[in-house]
Amino acid sequence: MQITRQSDVIVSVPYFTPTSEIKSFIEQKYDWIQKNIQRQKDEQDHAGEKLYISGQYFYYLGIPYPLEVFFRQNLPPGLVFWSNRFYLNCNDQQAKGKSYFIEWYKSKAGEYFPRRVDSLSNELRLQPRHIRITSAQTRWGSCSGENNLAFSFRLIMAPQAVIDYVIIHELMHIKEKNHSSQFWKLIETVMPEYKLHRHWLKAHGHKFIL
């Protein structure tokens, strides 16, 4: 017996099983079916919303690291990343975990992006005016008419090659303000495999919503 994501119940039986027998089988299993449909609904309610509990994984530069949650009053509350693991000292992790992670990712993005933009902009000889870190959910980067660049802190969860693609993309807008074929040709000259990174972001970007 199987329950689909749409809460349909599928029963596999031999071909000649009488309908009455199938019905009584389902009646016997009624409690089990109800319990599983409810569990599935609970899981779907939490889909897309991260749980801040031990054993959950959080991405940093493309690599998932496990979280360990604990509560010690004599230690400072908050999030620490140490030896390939996140440690969250918090007494109400589901309420506060998210803001601790946002704070941590923002500070990492604040260190990483200016440094990487600087080195890529020197390589490409394209100088932005100013760099800003945003909290955008799906807009990974942008370049204003005045060549001010902005990057979502969430991008720090992506692999470095994907981050490079977004930075190169926004830097190239200093030269070309649109997404013309000329623009993509320029991207291709400096990053021949850029389509790979673009698709990666489209397929995996949803994992970076906290």
Ligand SMILES: [Zn+2]
């Ligand atoms: Zn663009």
